[in-house]
Amino acid sequence: MSLVVYVAAGVCTLTAALLLRRPRRNPLTVSTCAAIALGALVFVCSAPLTLAAVNDLTGIPNFGAPLTYSVLSAYSCSLLILLVNWRGGSRARVRRMVLRCVAAYSALIVAIVVLFVLADARTERLRDLDTYYANTPYVREMVVLYLLGHSAATLAMCGVCVRWSHEVTGLLRTGLRLIVLGVLLDVLGFQATKYTAITARWTGHDLDFLSTTVAPPMASLGALTFSVGFVLPRLLPALAAQRRGLRDHRRLGPLWSRVRPASTAPEPPDAWWQLPLERLQWREVSIHDALLSLAPYFDERVRERALGDALGAGRPAHEARIAAEAVMLADAARRAAAQEPPLAAPSRHRLHATEVPGTGGLVELATALARSPLAATDPDGTVSAPSPG
Secondary structure, three states, X not given: OHHHHHHHHHXXXXXXXXXXXXXXXXXXXXXXXXXHHHHHHHHHHHOHHHHHHHHHHHOOOOOHHHHHHHHHHHHHHHHHHHHHHHHOOOHXXXXXXXXXXXXXXXXXXXXXXXXHHHOOOOOOOOOOHHHHOOOOOOHHHHHHHHHHHHHHHHHXXXXXXXXXXXOOOHHHHHHHHHHHHHHXXXXXXXXXXXXXXXXXXHOOOOOHHHHHHHHHHHHHHHHHHHHHHHHHHHHHHHHHHHHHHHHHHHHOHHHHHHHHHXXXXXXXXXXXXXXXXHHHHHHHHHHHHHHHHHHHHOOHHHHHHHHHHHXXXXXOHHHHHHHHHHHHHHHHHHHHHOOOOOOOOOOOOOOHHHOOOOOHHHHHHHHHHHHOHHHOXXXXXXXXXXXXX
């Protein structure tokens, strides 16, 4: 069982780290990460190996139980805080609701600790403490309290998500439905089985397997589904943007290799942790800097001749313009690489790539540069372009 919960904790921790890796952090993101991280901590604390280690470290039999219940209560509180931030509202209202949640669950945690101190639980139980001590004064109340606190938070979360899922579409609706599914797995697979096993003990029956065998994996599955529901609508668009950034970064390769010697921008840090969008931003800035450096070498006669050839070949006006600009740029790069003097009257034509925001124009220019036979690279590394005269 320890392996199952440790894996669940690892996955939850990874999702929280992915959310925090995003550059924009707001209260909703922070509260989401806090909830997922506390969920991971619950799994770590509830593993039998962890419980045994905590008990040995403190020298108190079953000390890991109130620790786990307290962390679970903090996790339940984080779910309610997440709901408050998700609903939004004025800062004063959000702050007031958050403080109420913290106060209520802080009191619950204090009650759990006090009840454990008052209880007589000297026999160490790593897997079945809830049912083994189900009829023991104070332990009984402690177990019921932590379950009720967790139930209140998850049912509130489920209700809000069900109502909201009818009002939204797309990834957000999918995420909300996954959250509801995760909560239902927790309610039916973890909470209901715990309640049933404990009630069975109260009535003189033995259904301990529900608490020891069924509840832990169902809780893990519910938490993983719950986490995916939160992460999916927040990370999937970001992942798609990073994928587009990687694609554009590669497509700008031919343009960057051609103009790189003319760029005076500082070299980007070659760090493994840089995301594709960050690399793309560096390349975009460097290319624009190189285009500015090559502007004195832009020959209008080269551009006009290439434009006439492209239009004569039946190419659309926009495509012909980009192709002509690619030829002019290739010629300018050749002149600059050969250390020729700038033109006395360089072209005043403004490249399309500098007129549009983003990398779309640069990608078009790079594609035309790679495809144009007039801008092909000679074996000696220079660029073939028609002579201006």
